[in-house]
Amino acid sequence: MNDRSFGKRLEQELPRWQEQGWVSAEGGRAILADVAGRQAKMVWASWLAIAGALLLGVGVITWFAAHWNEIGKLMKLALIFAALAGSHVAHGFCLTRAALPKLAQGMALLSVLFFGAAIMLVGQIYHIDAHFPDGIALWAAGGLLTAWLFGSQPAMVASLALAALWTWNEQFDYRAMNWPLLGYLMLAAVPLYRHDWKIAARGWGGLLILWMIGWHAQPWVGEVWESQAHIRLFALQVLGLAGCWALAQASEHPFARAVRADFLLAALIGAFVFTFPDFALHLPIPASGLAPWLAALAGAAALYAAGIISLVRASELAAIRLRIGIALAIAFALLLAFEVIVPRGSSLPALLWNAIFLGVLYWVGDLGIRHGDRAMVNRAFTGFFIWLLARYFDTFWTLMDRALFFMAGGVLLLAVGGWLERRRRALLRDIESGRQA
Amino acid sequence: MNLWLKIALLVLVQIAALAAMIADKQWTLNTGTPVVLQTEPVDPRSLFMGDYARLNYQISRLRLDGEMVPGSDTALGGDKDFKRLDTVWVAIRPDPEGAKAVSVHHQRSAIPPGLLALKGEIQSLNEYEWDRATNKSVKQRTLNVRYGIEQYYVQEGTGRQIERPSDGEKVSIRVAIDSRGKAGILAVLLDGKERYRETLF
Numbered sequence: 001m002n003d004r005s006f007g008k009r010l011e012q013e014l015p016r017w018q019e020q021g022w023v024s025a026e027g028g029r030a031i032l033a034d035v036a037g038r039q040a041k042m043v044w045a046s047w048l049a050i051a052g053a054l055l056l057g058v059g060v061i062t063w064f065a066a067h068w069n070e071i072g073k074l075m076k077l078a079l080i081f082a083a084l085a086g087s088h089v090a091h092g093f094c095l096t097r098a099a100l101p102k103l104a105q106g107m108a109l110l111s112v113l114f115f116g117a118a119i120m121l122v123g124q125i126y127h128i129d130a131h132f133p134d135g136i137a138l139w140a141a142g143g144l145l146t147a148w149l150f151g152s153q154p155a156m157v158a159s160l161a162l163a164a165l166w167t168w169n170e171q172f173d174y175r176a177m178n179w180p181l182l183g184y185l186m187l188a189a190v191p192l193y194r195h196d197w198k199i200a201a202r203g204w205g206g207l208l209i210l211w212m213i214g215w216h217a218q219p220w221v222g223e224v225w226e227s228q229a230h231i232r233l234f235a236l237q238v239l240g241l242a243g244c245w246a247l248a249q250a251s252e253h254p255f256a257r258a259v260r261a262d263f264l265l266a267a268l269i270g271a272f273v274f275t276f277p278d279f280a281l282h283l284p285i286p287a288s289g290l291a292p293w294l295a296a297l298a299g300a301a302a303l304y305a306a307g308i309i310s311l312v313r314a315s316e317l318a319a320i321r322l323r324i325g326i327a328l329a330i331a332f333a334l335l336l337a338f339e340v341i342v343p344r345g346s347s348l349p350a351l352l353w354n355a356i357f358l359g360v361l362y363w364v365g366d367l368g369i370r371h372g373d374r375a376m377v378n379r380a381f382t383g384f385f386i387w388l389l390a391r392y393f394d395t396f397w398t399l400m401d402r403a404l405f406f407m408a409g410g411v412l413l414l415a416v417g418g419w420l421e422r423r424r425r426a427l428l429r430d431i432e433s434g435r436q437a
Numbered sequence: 438m439n440l441w442l443k444i445a446l447l448v449l450v451q452i453a454a455l456a457a458m459i460a461d462k463q464w465t466l467n468t469g470t471p472v473v474l475q476t477e478p479v480d481p482r483s484l485f486m487g488d489y490a491r492l493n494y495q496i497s498r499l500r501l502d503g504e505m506v507p508g509s510d511t512a513l514g515g516d517k518d519f520k521r522l523d524t525v526w527v528a529i530r531p532d533p534e535g536a537k538a539v540s541v542h543h544q545r546s547a548i549p550p551g552l553l554a555l556k557g558e559i560q561s562l563n564e565y566e567w568d569r570a571t572n573k574s575v576k577q578r579t580l581n582v583r584y585g586i587e588q589y590y591v592q593e594g595t596g597r598q599i600e601r602p603s604d605g606e607k608v609s610i611r612v613a614i615d616s617r618g619k620a621g622i623l624a625v626l627l628d629g630k631e632r633y634r635e636t637l638f
Binding site: 077080123128 | 438440441443444446447448450451452454455458459462463520522558585586587588589590621622635636637638
């Protein structure tokens with residue numbers, strides 16, 4: 001638990017402890033004041049260290065740039081290597097001699113920046129004009145090694161951001177699949193599994209989703225608004241992501257807890273897209289050869305099944321709720337399999353998707369209430385609100401006069417939005433009081 | 438593992454990665470076959486490009502087929518079906534006055550014997566070219582190819598002299614092409630005389 005959450009938790013718990021007579025009112029105030037003071041100092045120290053590292057990094061780079069022509073090649077190399085080694089040594093010094101762990105994190109981040117500067121400067125000195133994303137990949141790998149060896153979350157976040165830039169360049173600019181990123185993700189998962197790094201873990205999940213979106217930029221899938229191959233690929237990705245979410249939801253490991261919210265959001269967005277009646281209708285280029293798609297479907301379905309089985313095993317829900325959940329999970333997978341195998345010829349699948357989407361939202365909200373997970377409840381309510389808005393536009397846009405459409409829509413939004421917000425707040429209050437009890 | 442051992446390992450690995458970049462380049466320069474390439478003027482420099490010269494070679498534009506613009510090189514042999522960002526292999530015939538591209542292929546194995554193989558990446562394809570003599574656009578398929586020798590870092594303020602030489606001055610580049618088809622700049626020549634020469638240190 002980080003310092004801020006610890007402080008909030010204490011604020012909630014202390015009144016009850018005082019009622020029980022375990023802590024005096026004065027003692028409670030002193031504890032809160034102490035935690036609040038420590039919290040502020042740590043946050044400021046941390047931000048100042050990181051800002052200082054960034055400023056120093058930028059300053060050193062610009063200084064090199066300004067004096068570059070006056071320095072010989074050998075001296076340039078010596079400077080680059082010394083700066084790189086110096087940032088690592090400074091990290092070690094902050095940790096061991098000066099006992100400044102936050103500043104050490106800033107130094108770890110600085111060393112990642114220096115490594116990037118070193119790559120660019122060596123490229124400049126020796127006129128190396130290679131495939132641009134390779135340089136970013138090397139930089140990301142250096143950052144990953146730094147994060148791994150030093151146990152540094154800022155270095156890991158920097159490395160993940162670089163890996164995102166790398167895969168963006170490869171997949172969207174060069175339109176080539178970035179398979180090596182899978183190796184990077186696997187390696188990055190090791191320190192994330194060992195440390196409780198929430199921000200970096202969410203960055204890891206985001207990077208995986210970005211890589212999956214990048215598949216749609218590949219020439220072999222065809223033009224986005226023309227080829228049915230995109231629909232098949234999309235359905236498989238939604239199934240795979242839902243499987244990843246189920247696996248993460250079943251685990252209590254901090255890494256799984258951090259990434260599951262984004263996987264759930266991505267899977268819900270995927271399901272929502274399928275609820276549109278006109279989605280994927282009349283695509284001129286049919287996807288060729290069903291066999292490879294069926295093989296991919298089997299793989300994604302295996303992942304999904306493993307996730308759902310883990311979730312069922314870890315679940316403490318009553319039998320009836322569990323059965324509803326399993327039925328929804330099966331229907332969700334069957335509809336996705338249908339999208340892969342049969343090209344859309346009518347709006348009937350969209351009708352079924354709407355029913356499944358609402359069912360899944362209800363189930364997610366229910367699960368959130370039972371687990372005391374505010375994020376899941378918020379997602380379920382937001383999803384329902386967006387779904388309602390989309391269906392209103394779908395249904396009445398062509399039927400009503402524009403002015404009437406907007407007036408009715410406004411009234412509907414105000415009424416439903418107000419009601420939903422009141423329900424959401426009531427549920428969150430129940431969750432909080434359940435926690436305290 | 439001890440913290441200082443970790444630091445030593447990290448320093449070693451990162452410096453080894455940087456040294457590998459330099460070694461790879463030096464290997465090309467030391468083992469490659471020297472070839473002189475003629476340059477062509479480029480557009481004015483970008484604000485972001487700072488102190489390096491952008492080099493544009495005669496072999497950067499490969500004319501595949503169509504109505505040839507009078508005075509331009511003849512159409513190249515080899516493959517014709519290319520798309521943007523494809524890797525291409527260009528057959529190069531060395532010439533003291535400037536190497537010539539002979540043909541362009543998807544595969545290295547298709548390079549005719551006796552010619553050097555240079556690896557490149559297609560930056561863009563043009564279907565038409567402007568004929569200045571007739572002031573008309575003529576149909577001509579052209580590949581714009583990048584070989585990784587298009588940037589040369591120079592002393593501040595001297596990049597423009599290489600990019601856009603004054604009247605009558607001729608800039609050519611001596612490059613080395615290694616057995617992998619990679620090229621590296623050995624020297625910059627102004628009117629055939631070495632202006633800049635690459636050294637390891």
